[in-house]
Amino acid sequence: MAEMVYKSPFGGEIAIAVRHLLLPPEDPEAEARTRRLRELGIEDKPVPEFDDFARELAQRTGGCYAGVNFLVDQSRQYYAGLYSAAADTTVNLESPLLDDPVPGRVMPRSFDIGFCPHVVKRRKALVLEDVRDYPRFAGNHVVDAIGIHSYLGAPLIDNTGMVLGTICVVDQDPHPWGQQGLETIKTMAADLVERIQRRAHGS
16 A cells, blocks of 8 residues: 655654545636636745744744645645744755655645645634544544644635635644634734735735
């Protein structure tokens, strides 16, 4: 049975039996989303502004890692912005996954790996103060392999109604994000979408 082993953007390695990957259902917006990301100047490469944004998100919510994550195609989620509070620096890990052009920023777009694909499907924020309390999420590969035990994420929805991706913050311990955390990430998601659209129009 084939197995993928890669370093996660949030640290540590994950070994996954390929046949067990729970890929998202057919995404009718995948091609349109890819075109829209290109129109907005979003590619699969790191953006210092997004790294700075991830740093601010982690600091404002108290998470140990944060990211700006775009669904660049049907099979990949790409972290154009990443932050690690442990090192107080942007994350730059080596990863052989999918010929990642920039080390450590690509994860498969799978419901088995991380929680951002769920946020995109829901089109609304997801608050998991302890992922182990939710049977649907407790078996996710990032829980045991990396030790991610809490998650807070919100969708990035542009003015056309397209879900471009997410912003998220995670912690290796249960984290009481609370109503303040939810409002913070929703407000910051809306602010980032405005910045992306202004930048695309040169304003």
